[in-house]
Amino acid sequence: MQKLASLLLILVATIFSFGAYAEDGDIVDNYAYYGFEPDLITNYISTGKKLGFVRIGIELMVKDPEDLVDLEHHDPLLRAAILEIMGSQTADKVKSLTGREEIRRECYDTVNRLIEQETGKAIIVNLLFTKYLYD
Template identity: 30%
Template sequence: MIRKLRSLILLCSLLFSMTAKSAEETATEEPEENKLPLMYYQIAPNILTFYQSTGRKIGYIVVQVQIVVRGQDDFDLIDLHLPLMQDALIDFFNRQDKKTIEDLTQRESLRQQATQRIAEVIQDEVGRNIVENVLFTQYVFQ
């Protein structure tokens, strides 16, 4: 009787561990869309715009921007709507003040805001957000 009980407990624990492992594997599988490779679209030419500096002085900023998307289809959509994104980025940087542009601690915040702005523009055009990230690979101001 005790042997049967032990066998039953062992069988139940094996079944439970196999079910748990199967559920864990299913949960860790990536959705189909995430299996597409990351692609980096470099906006060319670099974004160059002016901003209000101190007093009557005007400063300028040059930013090299890379847009991260998944797959060739999304890459092609970025290429198609490039002028809208360039305009949005120029407007975005134009609205920043000297302190924000020159402050190293604000750069990550600027990058996140630029990502959000580009995502909004592309969402309006294609009906979905295809932007994974926006990277500043060069950032020069004077």
């Protein structure tokens, strides 16, 4: 059993060591993801008497895993900016696919601008909605 575990460990280490390089020896980007925990929950502008809310899970994609430290440090700033954007949306925009993409893009642009102001570099490659629930 130990031999099998050792063999698996060696195999995994070998795969990961070769995975960081392209065939010609160039270093390939080593993407990492930062997830906001817990999910972001806020109200949005709704018509009528019913209060609308949205719950979203967000992952930020970065090229270098070392950038995750900066994202963790600035988590409250980024979270507040996203909540502000979500809270200013209309029900129609929140509930439509095109509106959802516009919101995602606005969140990406804002978060990238803020992190660039704080760290001096734009480290976020993409912003992904991993959960998007509304009522």
